[in-house]
Structure formats: structure tokens, C-alpha cells
Amino acid sequence: MEDSPGQRIPAEAAIDRPGIERAVVAVPRRTTAAWTTALVLVALALSAWVYLPVTHVYFWADDFLNLVDLVARDRLDFLLRPFNGHNLLVWRLVCLIAYGLFGIRAGPHYCLILATHLLNVALLFVVVRSLTGSALLACLGATLWGTSPVGGAAITWYSVYGQVLAAFLLLAVLTHVTYRSAAAGPPSGHAAWIWSACMLLASLCFGVGIGMAMVFPVVLLLLRPDAWTRRVQVVSFALPLVTLVLYFGLRRLYAYIAPISVLEVWQMIFARACLAGAPAVLGQLLGFSVATSVRGFAMAPRTYPDAASVVAIVAFASGVVLVLAYGKPDLRRAALAMGILALGIYGVIAVGRASHYVVFHVAPARIAAQPHFHYAGTIPIVVLLCLMIEQVARLSHRAASVRALALGAGIIVGILGFARSGFVIEDHRAARNYVATTLAEIGAAVAARPPGTTVYLDNGVLPVSVRGQMLTHAVLPGRAALFVLVAPSGVLDGRRVRFSEPDPNVFLSYQDLAPKLGALIVPPWEVPPPGPAVAPER
DSSP: OOOOTTOSSOOEEEEEETTEEEEEEEOOHHHHHHHHHHHHHHHHHHHHHHHGGGGGOOOOTHHHHHHHHHHHSOHHHHHHOOBTTBOOHHHHHHHHHHHHHHTTOHHHHHHHHHHHHHHHHHHHHHHHHHHHSOHHHHHHHHHHHHTOGGGHHHHTOGGGHHHHHHHHHHHHHHHHHHHGGGSSSOOOHHHHHHHHHHHHHHHTTOTHHHHHHHHHHHHHHHHOGGGOOHHHHHHHHHHHHHHHHHHHHHHHHHHHHSOOOHHHHHHHHHHHHTGGGHHHHHHHHHHHHHHHHHHGGGOOGGGOSOHHHHHHHHHHHHHHHHHHHHSOHHHHHHHHHHHHHHHHHHHHHHHHHHHHHHTTOOOHHHHHTOGGGOTTTHHHHHHHHHHHHHHHHHHSSOHHHHHHHHHHHHHHHHHHHHHHHTOOOOOOHHHHHHHHHHHHHHHHHHHTSOTTBEEEEEOOOOOHHHHTTTOOTTTSOHHHHHHHHHOTTSEETTEEEEEEOOOHHHHHHHHHHSHHHHTTEEOGGGSOOSSTTOOBOO
């Protein structure tokens, strides 16, 4: 049972027979709605099957850094501070609310991420159904994207949750834009304001949101040619300029609150100096996105680029040509819109990562094979894939059969590929065990001292299983960084707790920027001798 394009609640189904002009047969609305709901549930069930283990994932590396900043820094400092070229105000606001609700219990945080991902799957279903007119292809696209192995890098890493939020805002806007495309009359200026505001918020969730906002006016023009009233034009084409002004303006504003880190400054310098390398990185990002979207669990990042990836890319490019050459205007415009959206998303990533290629001589293919770059970027690629299948179906005498075959083959191949892939979500159990053990040891040491005293403990160095390969001890300073998450006041059971740190770069650097953490860290010469010499609290 298929939906005819352009209907929000289809009341008819088309039957194609060789040599017979298309006939229209009435289908009860209730039956169509039940069929569509069942297909949505299929996509959601398969996506949940693959990613349900995310609810057992624990924090790791940058996750702890963000949580420590949330607790130890001034709230405005935390919200506005740039990180790795991103403005993260919206994501950090969500993080702040979630921390207030869940604390450092990782389970509820990752349940929130999974719920957002499943919501994105449902929204993508609506977008594909609106663009192709097919609930079957909508189920295929939502399932392919919702179960994609590269999506796990964002879903299973709390620090990348901002990309999931940016994808949600994008899909919410695309849902509204495409779902209303069959409605009579152009959209109002009010709708344009809402769409632009959502895209602006996406730019404050993660870096890819900037790319979404920059190309959105063109995407809107292609998807909704009827939208171009004067008011909609003014609002939409102001969006890229406002996005850039907001991006650089917030960075300038933060400089009045606290110094921007040296690493952040160098990243901006490298990004401007290495723009010539961005096209090479962009090409590989798009190639990896296409290859992994087509191959799914049959592809591992370490195999890219291989012969099968090249075949997948060539086949995908041929499908794009087919749509552009033979497709009706609706499919051609949708294909162009998705292509431009993919260029916008991956273009921002390419600009940010070109320095790795130019300065550090990292191969563009290796840069592109980082899975956490591809959660949002694969959305337009998967939609393009569904548009290609729809075009093949329209050229066929058995359109419904082509769509059904594509869905069936996609689900069967996906399930078999997942079962044989050995796909495992890293739950960072070692980090969970270390944090639990360390906090228990601190609690026992504190309980052993009389109430009202100050307890001095060695700060130590966090293992790689907790802080990751990239974070140094100076950035995530030992056991004090864990303790501040559970006792920001520095007091536990009526006893002050302090951590002895021999590295002056550590105990000096946090005094002003993160005062709650700085108050916990003291140099060794401030630690009194053991035993009765421990002074009571004044």
C-alpha cells in the first residue's frame, strides 16, 4: 500500500499495470494510517535493537571535562566557553538541566540521548515519506539511518550529544517544511521565523549546525519554491549572516569573561591558514558518508577506502545522475536540496579539520573515517538514496514492487550484516569501576577522620581509561576532578577535603577559572604532618 506524493494523509493508492494507464483506487484513511504507523514502529524497533546498549554506557574523556567545567566554573563561563571551534551554548544548557536532574548517574543521561535519536528516526521517516510519497521508502531510509554503525560514535559519546540535538532541530524543520508542501498557499513569515530560529539554535548545539544554517535558505528554496514571498526571503537570507555574527560575537563576548585558551586560538589560526586543504577533506568526508550509508554494517571505518567503497560511491553517483536527468521536478529539487545540505554540513567539518591534513599530514581518508563526524551528515545522504530508489520505481512498471523489494532487501541485509558484524558498543566499564572505587576510597578516608577536620589526600593521576588519550593531567586534574562532581562545596560529611598536587601548573591554573575545583587542590607544603597535627575546622 503506497502513498501518492504530495498528500499529507493519503486517501488513495496507485496501482501500476503494464500497458495500462495508472488507476486510482480508494483506500480507507484508517487502514493507511495503521500501515504507516506499523512501518514507523519497524524503523524505531530496529534502531532501538541496535542502540539500546547505549543506556549502559559510562562517561569518558571529554565527558568528564564538560561535567567538571559545569560544576566548577561560573555558569556563564560554562555556557559561553568555545570548545574545539564549536559554540555549544544550547547543548551546554541542556547538559546543565540534565545534570540538575540526574547528577553524574550516566544511565539517565544516555537514555535521554537514545530517546532523542529515536525521535530523530521518526522525524526522518516523515521527511522521506513527504519527499517520495512512499511509506515503504520512509521506513527504509529511517531504518538505514537509525541503525547506521557510524551513528553510534555520537550516540555513545555524551560530549557529542550536541550533534544529535542539531540533527533533531534540522529534522524538525525539514519535517515542517516538507509535510506542509502540499498545503494550499505559501508559508507565512511566521513560519520562516520559526524555521530560521531553529536553524540558529542548531548552530549553537554543535559545529555542524553552522553548516546547516548557512545553506538553509537554498535548501528551503528548492524544497518549497512557493515559499519565496518577500518576507520569507528577507528572513531566510538573513540567517547565514546572523549565524556568522552570532558565532564570532559569542566568542568575542567570552573573551570579556575569561581568556580564550591557547589551543582554541591556535585552532582558529590553523583553520584560516589551511583552507586550501578543505576540498580534499570534504571529498573524503562525502565519500565515507556515501560508502557507509550504502554498505552499513558490511563496512568498518578501518577498511576505507577499499574497492567495495569505490563501487558504492560510483553506484550512488550514478543514482544521483539518474534522478537529475530523468526525475520529475519534485525529485530533482529534493535531490539538489539534500546535496547542498550535505555540502554545508561536511563543509564546516572539512574547514575545521583541514589543518590536520595540511599541518600534521594526516591523510584525508583517515580524517573522514572518524565516525563521530557523520551522525548529522548522513541524513541528507540517506534521503538521497531513497530518492534514487523512488526514481527507479517511477521508471518501472511495478513501482510498488520495487519499493517493497528495496525495503525487504534493506532490512534483511541489515539484520544479517548486524548479526555478523560483531558490532559492540563500548560501555567504558573500566571508567565506571575506577570512578566508583575512587569515590568509595575517598569516602572511607574522610569517614575515618573526626568531624570538623580537614582531610588531605593525594590527588593522583587519572588513568587513560578515564581521561582518554588526548586529555592531560593538567586538563583533568586527578581525583579532585572526580570529587568536585559529587561535592562541589569541598565538604563531605562535615569534613573539608583537600587534594595535594605537586605540579604547580595544576594547582595554580584553576584558582580563577574554576574556583570550586581550584579550592580543592593545594600544594604539598600546605599539607600539615599526619596525625594529631591535622587542624580542626575553624
